[in-house]
Amino acid sequence: MKDSTGPAKEPIEGTDPAPLSDRFGAQISHGDIREVRGPLLVVGGAGGVGWDEFATIDLAGGESRHGLVLEVDRDLATLQVLESTDGMSLGGIGVRFDGRPLHVQVGTQWLGRVCNGRGEPLDGGPPVTGTATLPVSGWPLNPVYREPPQEPVLTGISVIDGLMTLVRGQKLPIFSVPGLPHLTLATQIAAQATSSGQSFRVVFAAMGLTHADIAFVRDRLEERSAEKELILLLNAADDPVIERILTPRIAPTIAEHLAYTESHDVLVVMSDMTSYAEAVREVSAARREIPARRGYPGYLYSDLATLYERCGRVKGHDGSVTIVPVLTMPAGDITHPVPDLTGYITEGQIVLAPDIAARGIYPPVDVLSSLSRLMRSGAGKGRTREDHPDVAAQVLAALARARQATELAELVGEAALSETDRSYILYRTLVEKGLFDQARDESRTLEDTLGRAWTALAALPDKELTMLPRVFLDRYLPRSGS
Template sequence: MTELTELTEWPVIEYDDIRELRGPLVVVGGVSGAGYDDVATVRLPDGTRRHGVVLEVDRDLAVVQVLEGTAGMSRVGSSVAFAGAPMRIAVGDQWLGRACDGRGEPIDGGPPVGGDRSAAVAGAPLNPTWREPPAEPVLTGVSAVDALTTLVRGQKLPVFSSAGLPHLELAVQIAAQSHVGGAPFSVVFAGMGLTHADAAYVRDALDERATAAELVLLLNTADDPVIERILTPRLALTVAEDLAFTGGRDVLVVMTDMTSYAEALREVSSARGEPPARRAYPGYLYTDLASLYERCGRVRGLPGSVTILPVLTMPAGDITHPVPDLTGYITEGQIVLSADLHGRGVYPPVDPLSSLSRLMRHGAGPGRTRADHLPLTAQLIAALARARQTRELADLIGAAALGDVDRRYLGFAEVVERRLLDQRPDEARPLDDTLDRIWQALRTLPERELVMLPEALRATHRTTRNDDPEAAEVPEVAEVPEVAEVIT
């Protein structure tokens, strides 16, 4: 295993008092000098070695989680040795373009990833006063993200999804298309609990970015040891921190699926016999997730930035489930995928009224994206909220009772879904095109309804409503689909 065998030597003292094998855990007796988070090496009777990390030390007992699992191990003839230091991995530009499993073992046919410097997998504490506020956008080429929930360098912005929705496709599309203008940019993609088909899809879809040496790929599949799933995001963030703060790159870390990660954490906690908390997750789930999400940001005096996009599935679509609930407390907004939009054939099915980016104003607007970006977004959201109310009203009183303005709002919502939100999974849409599409949608509404736009922009609306050649492509009121069609 690259990150252990190249950085640690086999210690002199081996302990063969194996008291218990419990799931992925080994309880060793008679231990001295071992500490929490120390690297351990387990030697089986046939001479093969496995690797682990110390989870707990109580007097002369040590609990070790074995990364490869304890299947096939025997208490007799096995031994454990401790390195006396936390786990470290080689870091540097040599990771770029590589594909590895969740433990850092190459799966691309290349040699083990080595380097002349190393970093602790657990990361290093950061003085909060050294943090710089997130600023400048990360453009993804996805209209629903760039326009409505702009991702900002140094931000942590999760994607909330449900089973059956295309969250993996969206994560891969963002990883493949994202950029920050002309600055050096890299993507670290950490997949956890993926099927082999999904892992192959990720590798194929991101092949171009990997060939350009802009991608680090860490893939943990569903049949890999559960402990590996806990290690995968930590390896990804350690590599990303070095690429950012030593290599001067802006790095986007995409982690999917964090629910699989939390379930692995729950399984290990159960094996350790820890008291369960809400829905049997360990009581320290919040702290553990924060130890990952808070490793993003910008550091004063250092180049580069780390931006985190965690993707998680909500069991039964329940946003109050512990994983999305705690993630929402830690992160700075959310991108919520809608089953209703997905059923209507919209990709990506991002629900604009449930999604937000709390740092959007730090990364959008004059000098960053476009001067009209923030007012256009505010007006779009306000109009979509009115359209949703109108749709609910039509369900109550009937479509025939709606007035002309209400019908225009329903037509506006249809244009937004069809012309703005919906795009191909391989389409990288420029931001100017995205904002122009918002203008086209707003032109279907009367000017008096555009109360969120400053007067200067309303004047632009008046001038371009009939002069812009693209405006002719937007359905006029008479051409908007019938209300019954929109509602269905």
């Protein structure tokens, strides 16, 4: 049952919609199959069936598959088949409707498990059981009960922690281009991220990965998984496309229970959301819907919002859900519908750039195109360090000036520049190699990150450090010979 005033809660015993087998005795098997179209199955004579209802599909050979109701038109129900419709024919199929949406069992038993995109084990263990059963679509969260995101989630990656700090309860996407190490960055965040004062857990949802990438993810996150701090949901590129639509819904459902019932801080990393959006487009085309921009359905914005908005902090609960979606921009086009709509919903973005990767910098973050709009809620005195927000602002301002000086040097030569402009070019080298660049398995403390930022800023004359109070300069700025 949904709580109309408070935060999301587990269904109250006796009020959760019962399956048809409970309400009407044995489930009715519908055999009037009108059409099999791509991943869709059209069933006739299905009166009383509701949208998003879960169904079991019995084939003639004894095999069972599963589906979700996408559309209801009088007594016609259109289902998306989770395991694909391969081998299905119109005869010999029976469909049994459950009378409720797809549910998954949730609880701490998920921790340490490796499953496919539908939550079925890939690690050789038994099926995952839980202490509660929740719908994968989640419950709407009353905005009145939302707490503002605050306190940092530290990733151990200097360019993120220092300049675009992730905040507990935030949604902060990573925009990338095919060929860049966005999956490496996502797994590094999942392996290293922590928050202060709370037990921290990670749910990693992969969509449309190659088997080589899945092997990399499992190997990279094996240690945290063995410590029962991580859950892996892995959807391969050759898995049914419908599974790709379920994966980013199951992940926050598990996370919400761990956060709001078990009081953990939970980070949900979802990669690649472009693969998810393409799956939505494929199903939309199979339904013969009128396409919108670039063939995507017109409801893509609201569809993405139902996923991203499942993060946050809730009054009366100690835990939190933080979401980091990773997506690739086709041809590097940031105006493509997936990054464009994602940017409207989320609170900032981390942008990876090919030209920075070409200079050998990892992670190749374009810091002047990236930001965390909630950074000041999680950085500063009492949260990170008193000088953190001002140092971040000065690093970014100096980098913008350094980029201008570099472009000028390419026109007139570095020798023709002023001493100040030459100091900015030196600063750019120091900040990129000393602060931004780090090993793919290196985890830095925030003290180390801020120390590296101050070391780079020391290459500039004091008169250029206009965004830093004198008290911070005296306390933190390294001096030659000191």
